[in-house]
Amino acid sequence: MRTLLVLFLAFLKLGAFTFGGGYAMIPEIKATVVEKYHWLTDDEILEVIAIAESTPGPMAINMATFVGYKIKGFFGSLVATLSVSLPSFIIIFVISLFLQQFLALEYVTYAFVGINAAVAILIIFAGLDMIKKMKKTLLPVTLMILTLGLSILFDVLDIPFSAIYYILIGGFIGILLSLYRYHVTKKNKAILLEGLLEEEN
Amino acid sequence: MIYLLLLLEFMKIGVFTFGGGYAMIPIVKETVLTHNWMSESEFYDFIGVCESTPGPIAVNIATYVGSTQGGILGSIVATIGIILPSFIIILLIASILKHFLKNKYVQGFLSGIKPVVLGLILSAGITLFLKNIGYENSTTFHISYASLICFGILLLIMIIWRYGFKKKMNTVVFILLSAAIGIGVCALMKYGFGLSIQ
Numbered sequence: 304m305r306t307l308l309v310l311f312l313a314f315l316k317l318g319a320f321t322f323g324g325g326y327a328m329i330p331e332i333k334a335t336v337v338e339k340y341h342w343l344t345d346d347e348i349l350e351v352i353a354i355a356e357s358t359p360g361p362m363a364i365n366m367a368t369f370v371g372y373k374i375k376g377f378f379g380s381l382v383a384t385l386s387v388s389l390p391s392f393i394i395i396f397v398i399s400l401f402l403q404q405f406l407a408l409e410y411v412t413y414a415f416v417g418i419n420a421a422v423a424i425l426i427i428f429a430g431l432d433m434i435k436k437m438k439k440t441l442l443p444v445t446l447m448i449l450t451l452g453l454s455i456l457f458d459v460l461d462i463p464f465s466a467i468y469y470i471l472i473g474g475f476i477g478i479l480l481s482l483y484r485y486h487v488t489k490k491n492k493a494i495l496l497e498g499l500l501e502e503e504n
Numbered sequence: 505m506i507y508l509l510l511l512l513e514f515m516k517i518g519v520f521t522f523g524g525g526y527a528m529i530p531i532v533k534e535t536v537l538t539h540n541w542m543s544e545s546e547f548y549d550f551i552g553v554c555e556s557t558p559g560p561i562a563v564n565i566a567t568y569v570g571s572t573q574g575g576i577l578g579s580i581v582a583t584i585g586i587i588l589p590s591f592i593i594i595l596l597i598a599s600i601l602k603h604f605l606k607n608k609y610v611q612g613f614l615s616g617i618k619p620v621v622l623g624l625i626l627s628a629g630i631t632l633f634l635k636n637i638g639y640e641n642s643t644t645f646h647i648s649y650a651s652l653i654c655f656g657i658l659l660l661i662m663i664i665w666r667y668g669f670k671k672k673m674n675t676v677v678f679i680l681l682s683a684a685i686g687i688g689v690c691a692l693m694k695y696g697f698g699l700s701i702q
Contacts, residue, residue: 322558322676354597357605357614360518360590361528361560368594377595384591388583391559392567396579398553399571406549410687416648417686418552419636420655421678424662425555426526426629433622443619450623451630454530458631461641466530467520469620477616481608 306375307382313340314367314383319390321363328363332370342374363387442480446473506574507581513539514566514585521562522614527621528562529628541569548632556679562586649699650690657689658682 313335321328329352336342343351351373355365364384371383405411437443450469457464513535521528529551536542542550554564563586570582597604604610633655638648661681665673693699 319558322556354594354605357522358590358593358597359520359522360593361521361562361586363560364563364587364590365594368591369598372595372598380591380595380598384587388559388563388587391557391564392579392583394557394559395564395567396571396576398557399568399579402550402553402568403546403572406546410691413687413690414683415549415552415686416636416650416690417654417658417682417684418555418679419548419632420651420658420686421682422548422552422555423629423632423636423655424658425675425678426529426625426632428662428666429526430622430626430629433625437619437622443615446616447619447623447626450620451627454624454627455630458627459634459639459642463534465534466624469624470520470522470617473616473620474613475616477614478609478612480616481612485608 307378309340310371310374310379311382311386314371314386315389317367318363318387328366332366336370343370347373442476446476507578509539510570510574510578510582511585514570514582515589517562517566518586518589522617522621526561526625526628530624532562532565533628536565536569541573544635548635552679556676650686650693653689654682654686657685 317328317331317335321331333348337345337348348370351366351369354369355362358365364387367383367387368380371380373379375382406415434447437447450473454464454466454469456462517528517531517535520531533544533547536547537544550565550568551561554561557564563583566582566586567579570579572578574581605614636648636651636655638646638651640646658678658681662673662678665671
């Protein structure tokens with residue numbers, strides 16, 4: 304029970320003070336879970352991050368659920384997930400009550416001319432940072448450029464094409480490629496083996 | 505039945521957003537626009553609000569749309585909707601499907617998704633830039649000089665900060681700065697030079 308309470312407070316704090324979503328939360332969650340409370344080891348937290356990145360849904364939620372489960376099973380995951388979402392839920396709910404009136408104020412519309420430009424810059428630089436870390440082989444680069452080009456084109460021409468389709472097509476191509484690679488390595492192994500047998504004979 | 509619709513639509517977003525943060529912008533945008541839950545400009549304004557409040561953007565949008573469409577109950581239902589798929593998937597992986605992510609087909613699927621998500625993120629940024637500076641559709645383009653000037657100033661600050669000082673820009677500071685620059689540029693254009701904003 305005590306662990307659950309500490310877990311609740313720790314994730315409440317993480318939810319309240321990390322701005323900028325999932326990736327911004329990684330160093331904070333490490334400091335709390337590994338260094339402060341010794342709930343998980345360095346290796347375990349790296350596994351949590353890797354899995355949170357490759358499963359759907361907000362990263363902060365994925366990490367909270369996983370860490371909570373590792374510490375205290377199902378109830379741990381429930382407590383961590385709810386407490387990490389609670390601060391932003393309360394803040395945004397309050398904002399939602401007056402945002403539209405607020406956005407109608409003259410100087411607020413001026414502020415948002417600047418803010419919208421800043422958001423575009425933040426998104427583009429986040430993308431550029433991700434390109435740096437990307438594997439630069441033919442297929443990922445082609446997929447990235449095709450998606451970028453097509454989605455801008457469709458958006459500009461108001462042609463509806465759901466982002467979900469891009470993701471499903473990308474995933475499908477990825478599966479085909481892994482099948483092909485598997486097939487090729489199996490074939491190569493077979494050829495190699497045949498060669499070895501012939502040499503022996 | 506608005507509550508059921510909110511729950512299902514946000515669950516769908518929860519299932520199809522890989523990579524978190526900006527990666528969910530295109531899917532959330534098409535969902536809220538299709539149902540007329542938000543206008544496009546309101547959506548982008550709200551992303552700006554999300555940048556300066558804590559918590560995941562996807563959860564913030566769920567709470568906001570839920571609240572404007574269905575009050576407190578709506579916001580609870582929508583927030584649960586966006587959390588639930590993650591919660592279930594992670595629980596399954598942590599408990600019984602420990603090797604699920606090591607499966608070669610799952611690996612293949614993920615390796616195909618990553619570059620697509622990256623393309624979608626960059627396109628979201630570039631589209632937002634185009635809409636900001638006045639692009640409406642293939643026949644209407646009223647250039648917004650106020651927006652263009654703000655964009656130029658902010659880009660310069662970002663580049664100097666990143667490549668000159670080699671520091672990471674704090675998002676909240678950058679948003680607050682951009683609000684001040686927006687007010688300064690627009691007020692100067694309107695009251696200083698008597699130009700209209702837009």
